[in-house]
Amino acid sequence: MILILSMLLDAAFGEPKQLWDRVPHPAVLMGRLVGWCDQRFNQGAGRKAKGVAVAAGLVVTGLAIGWLIHLIPDHGALEVLTLAILIAQKSLVEHVRAVAQGLRQSLDQGRRAVAMIVGRDTAQMTGPDVARAAIESAAENLSDGVVAPIFWYLVLGLPGIFAYKLVNTADSMIGHLTPKYRDFGWASARLDDVLNLIPARLTALLIALTHGWVDPAPILRDAPKHRSPNAGWPESALAPVLNVALSGPRSYNGMRKDYPWVWPEGRRDPGADDIDAAADALWRVWAVLLAFAVVIALF
Template sequence: MRGSREGLLLGVALDVVFGDPRRGHPVAAFGQVAGWLERRMYGDSRARGVLYTGVLVGGAAGVGVLLEAVTRRPVARVAVTAAATWAVLGGTSLGREGRAMARALEEGDLEGARGRLSHLCARDPSGLDEAELARATVESVAENTSDAAVAPLVWGLVGGVPGLLAYRAANTLDAMVGYRSPRYEKFGWAAARLDDALNWVPARVTGLLVVACSGGRAWRVFRRDGALHPSPNAGRCEAAFAGALGVRLGGVNAYGGRVEARPEMGDGRAPEVVDVRRAVRLSAAVTLLAGVLAGVKR
């Protein structure tokens, strides 16, 4: 059974009004379970990682199947879908973090901004100046617009509550174990590849939604530069944002001692502090458009 469109739209509205719950967030609870299971299953092998990822993502999907099985009435199905959508969406929290970064940078509080960057991405903030912090924030807002808002709605449409929960489980595991570090190079391989696969379509949908909100310049950069990024998905989002905002994204990034030199995307100037709030507003517009489209009856 496919997702309840009314439930998805209501879930988006709940996220806009309430944001993430301050305590007892289901995603945080899942992260605790994942951490507990990692301590018991970890091994420096892909096979262990495949089993670990399969158990957790399959378990999340199974919970969704059970919830749909016990809520066959339309009103109950809408309510459960709305609750699940609210639990897995992060668009409002993303905007809140982006605005917090903007305030810190506007006030010249570089240490505060460096301290908050970990809320948005895994980039090493030490030594980043105002311009680099602004770029990191704009890039993170762009990528996370797909991860936190558009992708859950896509998978909710495709797979209902099981799709919502399975996607968020896979995305959370990628954030926990999917990075290329000595510990997770093999164990996190399955989580990273699964997240790439699940985000392939949503990332491109996000790029098109940015174009719909912004116009032709976003489309040109999206088409031309989207494939330059080492990630098969993040580049589509970042390129579209670069075109929409008229800025140039990409460059040298540091991740826990590992340095990556990424191609530049876009033709404009380097991002400035003012562009952080512009990126947050664009992300909100894309999220709203995605929610409306998800709720429209065919």
């Protein structure tokens, strides 16, 4: 019942700006913790060992926070609110739809909107580039921001979701193959890969099933092409149901990367309508997850 109420609360209210203008969002606090670890330990010798210790410490911290909340008498309402905050469904959909709205106004508006949700260079993007980036972000963040948190909550309760979110935050901040983070962020990146192995594949399955896509061959073919062991799964499921070719060439920090296409048979000219279709797909998956939560509550 707690998961049901949390999902409905998030779907109804999302991220109330008035609240987070007054108090720090938990994601901000997690980011500050990871940032402090980066400044404190990412220096000198033994950075890889320090990174392993930091990743382990983040897991223990997350487990401890969730466990402490469970110890609070009559903590049900607090658990509902906490879980609703840590599930990012409505916020994700709003950010994705904002790209479609911006792209309908102008290419520059679309570029500005998509820059809020992707890390690649946006200044020279064409309209289809903007649409592809938004759709890919929708697929990846559906897995990372919605399915995985719910999965780890079902497995370990609040301790599980807090531990997952801390590791996922660390991966986004320090899990990069740059000279600064190659060693220090290695453990956080690898642990995030492990924690997302099942959720990413589950997300791909849910996307396919909710759109009547029953042929696993294209997913099995295209998912391993992705540079991430997990992100390719939801992308390779969403691409064929939208009939849009995803991934492909893009630029990071001024460097062009010629990544292989996902669903190369698909259209190469996606637009705002395809972004909206991707947002609709997010809600379809959410609805199935909610129905699953109802079944768990009943039985």
